Amino acid sequence: MYLFKRVDQLREFLSSARTNNRTVGFIPTMGALHDGHLSLIKRSLAENQVTVASIFVNPTQFNEASDLQKYPRTPGKDLELLAKVGCTVAFLPEVSDMYPPGLDTSLSLDFGGLDQSMEGEKRPGHFDGVAQVVKRLLDIVSPEFLYMGQKDYQQQLIVRSMVQQLNISTTVITVPTVREADGLAMSSRNVRLTPELREGATILHQTLEGAREKLSQGESIDRIEKWAIQALSQPKFQPEYFTIANADTLQPIPANDPLPERIVACTAVWADDVRLIDNLMLAGQL
């Protein structure tokens, strides 16, 4: 596996690697890699000749300094995992190279409401930071395919919208969430859960599954959302939101309207001081 820490080194490598119609698949990460990330990398390896994974804890997408500081960092282990799955290139840039003085990386995009609810509402500025770093990384890597995880459902819609608005020639592929045996979505934050919280955290997936069942039985969305908030309110667990929405626009579904073909439920829950998110398609495919 090649390891690059500087933008110019990676660019030089890719310009020579890109010959003979080879395609490049790219997976942006913030490290603390787990099987969820590895599933994106394996998918890219199966579909491209060159797979680039970046590890960069992007300061501009954290709206709370303490969250940035507490974010798990395990670069040694991450590199081992990437090498083991056969990733072609690991890219670990410095902040100064990603955001060099004089380079304007700001964006002014209209996400058509995709960024207004849920994570966008609870973490002001978060999606501006995500769009900024993903745009910068796409400028550097210019991949044919960009692999994003379903676990951050709203994020992958925002990135799709950015790619479309800026007419970037990359195809975004969303890869299904990888779960632990008991249903908990894999997340870099899971390592911060105590054994007790880890056990209780299955409530997120159970509640999402419960919501899917209730919707299929004709229960109203409003009642399901209220039921879910109650179900998630357990000792040491505090739901921030449980939202059922149109899976393409993330707009709420009015009570008397026919149901859209694709419906998603998304939730964020505090497990003590660890913030967990998860989602499930309640109708239609990913």
Ligand code: PAF
């Ligand atoms: O999902 C993440 O880990 C980050 O938001 C991303 C896409 C790597 C951008 O920093």
